[in-house]
Amino acid sequence: MLTAGAVQAQTGSTDVELRQAIARDYDANLGALFDDFHRNPELSGMEVRTAGIMAAQLTALGYDVTTGVGGTGVVAVLRNGAGPTVMIRADMDGLPLAEQSGLANASTVRQTDSDGAEKPVMHACGHDVHITALIGTARQMMARRQDWSGTLVLIAQPAEERIFGARAMVQDGLYTRFPKPDIALAFHVSADLATGLIDLPLGITSSSSDSVDIAVHGVGTHGAYPHLGVDPIVVASAIVMNLQTLPSRSINPLEGAIVTVGSFHGGIKHNIISDRVDLQLTVRADNPETRLALLDGIDRVVRGTALALGVSEDRLPTVLRSPTETTPPTINDAATAARVRTAIGAAMGAERLVDNPRTGMGAEDFAWFVTPDTGVKGVYFSVGGTPAADVATAPGHHSPLFRIDPQPSVVTGVEAMVVAAQALMPKG
Ligand SMILES: [Zn+2]
Ligand SMILES: [Zn+2]
Known part of the structure; x- marks a missing residue:
């Protein structure tokens, strides 16, 4: 007191x-x-x-x-x-x-x-x-x-x-x-x-803070026949890992920068390759330039990773920056x-x-x-x-x-x- x-x-x-x-x-x-x-x-x-x-x-x-x-x-x-x-x-x-x-x-x-x-x-x-x-x-x-x-x-x-x-x-x-x-x-x-x-x-x-939602679209199939589909869990996992290179490899190390994937949802059961994973991200920066570099970088990494792992051009992940959960x-x-x-x-x-x-x-x-x-x-x-x-x-x-x-x-x-x-x- x-x-x-x-x-x-x-x-x-x-x-x-x-x-x-x-x-x-x-x-x-x-x-x-x-x-x-x-x-x-x-x-x-x-x-x-x-x-x-x-x-x-x-x-x-x-x-x-x-x-x-x-x-x-x-x-x-x-x-x-x-x-x-x-x-x-x-x-x-x-x-x-x-x-x-x-x-x-x-x-x-x-x-x-x-x-x-x-x-x-x-x-x-x-x-x-x-x-x-x-x-x-x-x-x-x-x-x-x-x-x-x-x-x-x-x-x-x-x-x-x-x-x-x-x-x-x-x-x-x-x-x-x-x-x-x-x-x-x-x-x-x-x-x-x-x-x-x-x-x-x-x-x-x-x-700054920006919420970003990513939907990764795969092609569902049997877990024992993965070559017949596109596994969105593998694609999303690679996206999560590759996103970590944005703060660590593309931003001046003396500038604050974070890309956190706070939510990763997908799948049905052990032996089914599902057709969708949803990711929820928070993106943090201390100045407008870093913020823009991270947001643009997310678009690039998501697209490039998906293409590299066999997602077709017409099913590329959708990346949505929240119009409301955003602040400088x-x-x-x-x-x-x-x-x-x-x-x-x-x-x-x-x-x-x-x-x-x-x-x-x-x-x-x-x-x-x-x-x-x-x-x-x-x-x-x-x-x-x-x-x-x-x-x-x-x-x-x-x-x-x-x-x-x-x-x-x-x-x-x-x-x-x-x-x-x-x-x-x-x-x-
Ligand atoms: Zn609070
Ligand atoms: Zn508070």
């Missing part, structure tokens, strides 16, 4: 009043709100209950609220005089996992997904922390509106886990129907980071990120800021809010979610065992956001 007093002693804060106010809000409101969100997760694009709570809370706080933006998205606006427009985003969705955290408030929810299948649902990425913190931020920014000047836009975004919610909100007029932000902020709680700490890079924070890399605006870091360091203590190296190629559709063509400057950061003593052994995000420590995660997230927003919208 980060009690108001403990944190004050721990950091030598210059803004004790803010931290105490957030801690009190957690005890009075935010703790129960988090508990409710955690018990009642919803799948991507189906965050109806969650969005309803977000809209009701933000309306009650005095914000001008619009629902149904890009699906279940919620937009709340507070106009507070002249100055820049700052947007703060929280994502709302859970994941199709059966929670095994052992927590008292573990989810037992099941929901029928957009594919018609009933699935267990769990907040296994910590988005419940984000939406709880957005309400806490909304309350503090309203209470302190004499201390800043500008327009604040708070958004609750659907479907981050399937990386289509951010773009859906932009396409539904987020930047035309509402005040267009100069700067967009978001944070993600991190199981890999000790509670109380903040990691705010000056450059890239997450990779998320790259912080260096100057704005530096401003926010300075403000957080001054208000919360410089020792709370850490520079953890990236350890993988996670993606985040926050990128859609801050692509270069939008002109919106982005700052995205991580907030610690695991007690320091447990960081080394904490279950990761998207694990059914995932368990974040909500109180210090929410309190730190709210404080960092309020400090950042006030620094970016100074009075006068």
Whole structure:
């Protein structure tokens, strides 16, 4: 627990009043709100209950609220005089996992997904922390509106886990129907980071992601007479192996690049050569050139491998890049990120800021809010979610065992956001 007093002693804060106010809000409101969100997760694009709570809370706080933006998205606006427009985003969705955290408030929810299948649902990425913190931020920014000047836009975004919610909100007029932000902020709680700490890079924070579906068409036959058919399992296996040469042999080794085949489905039984295998890929890159090289390379490798193994020209595999599960890399605006870091360091203590190296190629559709063509400057950061003593052994995000420590995660997230927003919208 980060009690108001403990944190004050721990950091030598210059803004004790803010931290105490957030801690009190957690005890009075935010703790129960988090508990409710955690018990009642919803799948991507189906965050109806969650969005309803977000809209009701933000309306009650005095914000001008619009629902149904890009699906279940919620937009709340507070106009507070002249100055820049700052947007703060929280994502709302859970994941199709059966929670095994052992927590008292573990989810037992099941929901029928957009594919018609009933699935267990769990907040296994910590988005419940984000939406709880957005309400806490909304309350503090309203209470302190004499201390800043500008327009604040708070958004609750659907479907981050399937990386289509951010773009859906932009396409539904987020930047035309509402005040267009100069700067967009978001944070993600991190199981890999000790509670109380903040990691705010000056450059890239997450990779691009593209989902690709490949259908390999073979010619079915008896397993004992393979020469009479074309075995799609052998062809697909070769495709999987050859795809690994794209990152390793065709991309500059100093650039991040991943082609992961996460799903491989085919076949009926032991002695039947089937006529189809379906592959599902995720493709990750840190810059647009690498991304394009990987996507084009997949087309080339799939076609070439299939031809080499006897698939006829008219039955070549189909390669489909998802039109919705696609996001560019998320790259912080260096100057704005530096401003926010300075403000957080001054208000919360410089020792709370850490520079953890990236350890993988996670993606985040926050990128859609801050692509270069939008002109919106982005700052995205991580907030610690695991007690320091447990960081080394904490279950990761998207694990059914995932368990974040909500109180210090929410309190730190709210404080960092309020400090950042006030620094970016100074009075006068
Ligand atoms: Zn996630
Ligand atoms: Zn997440």
